[in-house]
Amino acid sequence: MTTNEKIKKKLEKFLEKKNLSSIKVSVEDRIVTIAGLADTWDDVVQIGHYAGSLKGVRGIVNNTKSRDITERKDEAQSFFRDSGIRMKLPGKTDVVIIGAGVIGCFVARELSRYNLDVVVVEKESDVACGATKANNGQIHTGVGEKSGTLKKELCAEAWPLYQKIAEDLDVPYEKNGLLILLTEESLPQWVPSFLSRIILTYIVPYFVAHRGKSVGDTPRVVNRKELLQMEPHITKRAVKAILMPGYGVTCPYKITIALAENAVENGVTFVLDTEVLDIMVENDAVRKVATSRGDISCRTVINAAGVYADVIAGMAGAREYTIHPRKGSILLFDKTEGYLTHQVSELRFPQDPHTKGGGVLETVDGNMLWGPTAVEVSDREDTSVSKSELETMVEKYHPAVPEFPLNSVITYFAGVRAATYTEDFVIGPSRVRGFIHAAGIQSPGLTAAPVIAKRVVDILRKSGVPLKEKEGFNPVRKAPPVFKELSAEEKTELIKKNSRYGHIVCRCEQVTEAEIVNAIHGSIPAVTMDAVKRRTRAGMGRCQGGFCGPRVAEILSREQGLPLERVTKKGGGSYIVASKTKVVS
Amino acid sequence: MNVDIVVIGGGPAGLAAALSAYRAGAQQVVILERDFELGGILPQCIHDGFGNFVFGEMLTGPEYAQRYIEEIEKTGISVMLNSMVVDLDSDKKVTVVNPEEGVVTMKAKAVILAMGCRERTRSQILIPGERPSGIYTAGVAQRFINMEGLLPGKKVVVLGSGDVGLIMARRFSLEGGDVEGVYEILPRAGGLTRNVVQCLEDYGIPLHVSHTIVDIKGKERVEGVTVAQVDERFKPVPGTERYIPCDTVLLSVGLIPENELSRKATIEMDLTTGGPVVDESMETSVPGIFACGNVVHVHDLVDDVSQAAEVAGKGAAACVKGTVERRDTVVSVKKGRNVSYVVPQIIRGHPKEDIVFYLRVKEIEKNVKVIISSQGEVVKEKKERIVKPPEMVKVQMEKAVLENVNEELHFDVIRLGE
CATH class of the missing domain: 3.50.50.60 (FAD/NAD(P)-binding domain)
Structure with missing residues (x-):
């Protein structure tokens, strides 16, 4: 039997057992195509994952539909967007x-x-x-990835490059290390406590540390006393931790x-x-x-x-x-500079094989961040955060930092991972x-x-594309000045040159008008409220644009020569205001 | 730069405080305002209802502000506009940024905090769903309509029945918007009764109490919300969900005193009010730093803000002159039955005038008595026909009474006949 035939047979047997024989399978060149109708989206994902786990499979095209999803957006939405960017598409390129x-x-x-x-x-x-x-900015070492995957290989090769990349591009990067916490709850309840103690103290730390070494990191087992000195705010349930110094965070x-x-x-x-x-x-x-x-x-x-x-x-x-969208939600809190000095993740067995399940970290901007979660969704653009996800995040991450004030949440959002089967x-x-x-x-x-x-x-x-190195390639990019980070003398100096630096538009993040104008006229121009926000942080603080929102919209309108009615939050139909008010004549 | 008094914020609190400090004899008084004009939130409050107590007439927000601005202009008070305070320490060193002078540091003999408050956002009350445009706090919508002449949306669902939300429900209706309804998670309205009548009932806008928004739909602009009834513990009741197509969600879900600078100056905070703990002259735990207006606790009426700010101004002036006399032991104000908070929270001096205590109740009650007692003895009583959480209760205490009070002052709201 050829590999193709073996894969087909195994998969058909699986479908038969699940009472889903109506679903058709074909295998060509070790790429499996599945089509038919299942009951639920979970079934669709499960079939895809089973097929993806079979030996020799190169790819899974899963065209199975499910009865519980009425509308599945399979094609990219086809409408013409124009946020006022006049960009010309060249007729020809390499x-x-x-x-x-x-x-x-x-x-x-x-x-x-x-x-x-x-x-x-x-x-x-x-x-x-x-x-x-919607990524949490974590720079992994690959320690959590399965051996033999491209994910692990490329991740292990990539993380040591980040210091240089961040320097060249003038972006924040902090190699603050990850503390993998071992707690009384790390092992399932059925493991007897004497055994659990031995496993947690002697076996797991050295196993995890060994894996850390395999990706080029220099892990270290940290005992409870030292751990609580390093991180006074983490849970007292911790019995030990493994420090992975290679972990970092960027934006x-x-x-x-x-x-x-x-x-x-x-x-x-x-x-x-x-x-x-x-x-x-x-x-x-x-x-x-x-x-x-x-x-x-x-x-x-x-x-x-x-x-x-x-x-x-x-x-x-x-x-x-086939991409099966997997949503990850993140909970973001007000700035807590220094609440944690490392990233923290509590180890729990058994682990979900499809996600490392996120953790707790302080972003490069000093905000506490929890997440991301992992939820299979049928809609590629489903970036909603449901009530149950909000609750799940609190249940999952709060135990690691139990004294952390939940009422300091400033926002939550989700991204969709482009996972294959x-x-x-x-x-x-x-x-x-x-x-x-x-x-x-x-x-x-x-x-x-x-x-x-x-x-x-x-x-x-x-593949034969001629690659001749360009003369004058410049790997260095300089970020525009960030007012808040300057000394008083530097600030005054900047304001003298450009008084717009003296006009603070976003109060929470202390972002000046000049920074917003710079973003709007950057080489990738910020043409929406969200684009300005990503570049300058205007609107990212605790009031979430309550004060600066209308002012940023005005600046966008002025700088682009557009009426305010055409300024959007994130392009397309995300307009900020509908029309002018009644005109009194 | 050395000055007598720096007032941070040029809204109603800052204006009244600066004026009263100046009138009480303070020499160099500087108002630092981050916006391009004085008045704080008042310029965008074009409805009436301001000034009934202070001026004895009903004014609009801009008119109310203008009265103070004109008085300020007659004095030697200096005003720095477009000037944002970025730092304050407990030594009363104020760091301010503005387009003309850059970064300026001022050393003050007294500082009056009058930064006001900000609106609670969608995230702070954890409304699930998507993140389209079209979700506004009521104050932002008010700014767009009243200051910019722009209508944020056409079909509006209002969450929360705070005063600004009620006023904006009416404002949208006047501009031709369709306000589907106001949804309030509590079993009663959050705003003043007069606003429920004048802004909703008069315009046929339904108020749905014990309801909340459980989902927001829309990838780009808001397309609709799902509302549901809630039980006593504010949990949505399954089966009561209703989808409402709309393009705008307006939030009026509370105000938060803006105390980032207060925290930088290590001022002691009251967790219930969200503002600094203050004494009878509105002085905070840091000597020489005073606070007034919504930075201390959220007020319902601007008139109350102005009156409390005058106390702060006088206190700051006395502090500069060095004429403050302190008691040997501080009297601490205790909150008892059906009392959510009382301001001021402590008495440190020998009051030269009567003191107004501001208290907020937890629950609606009819025919009650506010009883103030000290060391087991009732020192004052005040009858109220009805008390409601949205409507602050004011109790004026005579200085002679206060003179005899020691250690503690208890506030209780008791039903008559009990």
Whole structure:
């Protein structure tokens, strides 16, 4: 029996056992295609995961529908967005990158080292608008990943690069280390307490530490006394911890914006507010990408389309996997600078195989952050945070820092991970020449991104794309001044040069008008309220834009020469005001 | 730069405090205002209902503010606009930023905190759902309509029945918006009765008490909300959900005293009011730092803010002159039956004038008596026909009575006949 036949048989047997024989399976080139109707979305996901776990499988295309989901958005929404950005799509280029998340932007910046024409096409009005902006910013070491996965390999290779990347791009990065807590609840209740103590004290720490070493970290077992000195606010239930000093934290959208700006400086073109509608293929090779702003001819397409990667691959006839969206919600609290000095995650057995389950950390801006969670959803754009998720987050993360005041929450949000059923990154060429996958990027995708970009470049090189290094490539990008972080003398100096630095618009975060204007006129212009917020933090504080919101909207309107009615929160139809009030004449 | 008194905030509290400090003899008084004009929130409150107690007539917000601004202009009080205080320490060193001078540090003999309050947001009350545009706190919507001439949306659901929410429900109706209803999680309205009558009943806007929003839908702009009834413990009752299509959610779910600077100056806070603990002259736990207005506790009426601010101004002036006399032991104010909070929380000196105590009750009660006692002896009683949490109770205590009070002062609200 061939591998294809073996996979098919096993899967059919599984479906039979589940009383789902109506679901059809076909396997070609070790890529499994499943189609039919299941009862629930959970069934659909379970079938996909089972298929993905079979030996020899390369990819799962799961077209199964479920009865409990009436409307499943399978295609990217097709409407023309325009947030007032006048961006021209070139008619021809060497490489089109689809998607301006952290992956697309890392690839764009990596490719900008070479003499190539590169165009990034993004359907949203800014970079970092998908899963990237809802990431918790954690730089993993790969210690939690399964051996043999691309996730582990690339993550372990990537994390030591971050110091340099952060310096080059002038973005915050802090290698503050992760404390993996072992507590009285780490093991299931049925384990007898004498055994549990032995396991927690002698076995688990050394096992975890060993795994840490395998990804290049220098783990250390910390006893209870030292632990409580290091972190006085963590739970007293802790019996021991393993310190993983390699863990760090960055700001996922700031790094993406920095990458995009650096790529622009080195010659890459970004065309935002532009949706890919089709990909034309001739003789099994990419020829053209059709977008909402017209067609662009190219020989290479890099698919970094996140949750839509399978839809995009389908346009090229290279649908070799299905993305099953997995939502992660995050709870963000007011600034607590120094409440914790490390990231904290409580170890609980048994672990959910599909997620490491997030943790507790202080962001680079000093806010306490809990999450993310992991919930399978059928809608790729489901970024809602439900009541039960809010409750789950409190139940799951509060025990690690039990005295933390819950009433200091300032916001919550969700992102959707672009998981495949093989639960690993898909980075490589496809059956269509010139169409390259950078897909299935879930955690630790932010960490692995710089190495993913390098792999994509290697694939281009191998496929014969001439890569000649560009003269004058500048890897360094300078962030605009952040008023709040300057000394009194520096502040006064700046205000003398530009009085708008003396006008504080966002009170909570002390963001000045000049910083907002800088963001609006940046090389990736901030054209929405959220885009301004990601660049400057205006509206990110405890009042959530209550004071500065209308003022930021006014500045956006003034600087872009648009009426306020056309200013949006995040592009599309997310307008801030509906109309003028009644006119008294 | 050395000055006598720095007033942080040029809203109603700051204006009244500066004026009274100046009139009480303070020489150099500086108001630091972060906005481009004085008045705080008043310029956007174009409805009437201000000034009934202070001026004996009904004024609009801008008119009320203007009366104070004109008085200020006649004095030697200096006003720094577009000036945001970024730091304050317990030595009364104030760091301020403005476009003309950059970063300026001032050393004051006394500081009056009058930063006001901010609105509670959607996240702070944990409304689940998506995060589209179209979710506004009532004050933001008020600014858009009254200051910018822009209508935030056309079909509105209001959550919370605080005064600003009620006033904005009416304002949207006047502008041709469709206000579907006001939903209040408590079993009663959050705002003043006069506002429930004048803003909802007169406009046919339904008020749904014991209701809340359990979901918000909309990827870009708000498309609708799901409301549900809640039980006594504020949990949504299953089966009572109702979906309402709308494009705007207006929140009037409470105000939070803005005390970030107070915390920087290590001032002791009252967890119930959310503001500093103050004595009878509105002085905080840090000597020479006074506080007044909504920074201390959220008031219902601007008139009360102005009157309390005058006390702070006089206190600060006395502090600068060094004429303050202290008691040997501090009298602490205790809250008893059906009392949520009382301000001031302590008495430290020998009052030269009567003191007004502001108290908020926990529950609605009819035919009650506020009983103030000290060391087991009733020192004052005040009858009230009805007390409600949204309506502050004021009790004026004569200085002669206070002179004989020691250690503790108890406030209880007792039903008549008990």
